Amino acid sequence: MKKRALFIDRDGTLVIEPPIDYQLDSLEKLEFYPKVFRNLYFIKKNLDFEFVMVTNQDGLGTSSFPEETFWPAHNLMMKTLEGEGIQFEDILIDRSFPEDNAPTRKPRTGMLGKYMTEDYDLANSYVIGDRLTDVELANNLGAKAIFLNDEVAVPAELKEVCVLQTADWDVISEYLFAGExxxxxxxxTKETDIYVSINLDGKGDTDISTGLGFFDHMLDQIGKHSGTDITIKVNGDLEVDEHHTMEDTALALGEALYLALGNKRGIERYGYCLPMDDCLCSVALDFGGRPWLVWDAEFKREKIGDMPTEMFLHFFKSLSDAAKMNLNIKAEGANEHHKIEGIFKSLARALKMAKKRDIFNYELPSTKGVI
Structure with missing residues (x-):
């Protein structure tokens, strides 16, 4: 069986990169990246990756970075990691300066020849690092990249190879262990053509176009306030009315939620509620596998924006059915706009709570043993 590897950067990934000179050349500068110990140990214990350190150390061994200042901190770092059950199978250090354009310097692959063979499954291996050169290295290797930096944008040409961007080692472990x-x-159908994509572990980015402006605004609330990336594109028979567009969007979105949740191991399962100005809205949610809707909300207006208020209940019923979840929805207040927006925001917050996953307690949230 082919082997898999994690090609892990050092400074900025395992340890905090020293500011100003970016050189870890004294024990006083040694500071480990938050949560790195428990997560690397968890990965080493539960997954089959080889750990390979790949690091550029500019001018190591020259007068600008003498070896005697490098090794004490480096050796203490490695000893500390080993003491926590974290062993690296290989340590690769490039000593060149950027202007040398050495073939061994990241993002070039000169140090990694032994891994670019039939023995390794690079397509399912990862480069983890805090610089874009680490993402470029993954691209050059034919591996995937995990970018440990949430402040720098990934260029469009590298987005496909960069499967995860975060500043949190907990998120990296979750991704590697439980998957995206x-x-x-x-x-x-003859009435609608709908495309929905979601990422439950996204950042709340949305791209929504249903042909109904207020409906788009409401669906946007779900993504923004739940931290779920959502794309929805709908071409519906609005020349007839809004019914098919709203119903079929709910069915497609609910199905996407159901599929994205997967086996549901480790999730919180339940979630709930919020006030919005004059309104109090609560959405209690259970991803228990049994659809049910309780609806306690009345609207006096026929439409809010271009959405018929009679379709609100129908939307949430269809969403509940397709996602196989319980929804108990209640809203009270005077302002109709606030009331329905509060319901959508409450749904989003309930979703954010219920989808939360804990890989360190990766159990099915049910006494039945099935969900």
């Missing part, structure tokens, strides 16, 4: 939670659903 993404889904795409395409639903085409």
């Amino acid at each position: 939670r993404k889904a795409e659903v395409k639903r085409t």
Whole structure:
């Protein structure tokens, strides 16, 4: 069986990169990256990756970075990691300066020849680092990149290779251990043509176009306030009315939620509620696998924006059915706009709570043993 590897950067990834000179050349500068110990140990214990350190150390061994200032901190770092059960199978250090354009310097692959063979499954290996050169290295290797930096944008040409961007080692472990939670659903009928994609572990980025402006605004609330990336594109028979567009969007979005949740291990399962100005809205949610809707909300207006208020209940019923979840929705207040927006925001917050996953307690949240 082919082997997999994690090619892990050192400074800025395992340890905090010293500011100003970027050289870890004294024990006083040694500071480990938050949460790195428990997560690397968890990965080493539960997964089959080889650990390979790949680091550029500019001018190591020259007068600008003498070896006697490098090794004490480096050796203490390695000894501390080993004491926590974290062993590296290989340590690769390039000593060149950037202007040398050495073939061994990241993002070039000169130090990694032994891994670019049939013995390794590079397509399912990862480069983890805090610089874009680490993402470029993954691209050059034919591996995937995990970018430990949430402040620098990944260029468009590297987005495909960069499967995760975060500043949190907990998120990296979750991704490697439990996988991504993404889904795409395409639903085409004689009445609607719908595309939905979601990423439950996203940042709340949305791209929504249903042909109904207020509906778009409400769906945007779900993504923004739940931290779920959502794309929804709908071409519906609005020349007839809004019914098919809203119902089929709910069915497609619900199905995408159901698929993205996967086996549901480690999730919180439940979530709930918020006030919005004059309104109090609560959405209690259970991803228990049994659809049910309780609806306690009345609207006096026929439409809010271009959305018929009679379709609100129907939307949430369809969403509940397709996602196989319980929804108990209540809203009270005078302002109709605030009331329905509060419901959508409450749903988003309930979703954010219920989808939360803990890989360190990776159990099915049910006494039945099935969900």
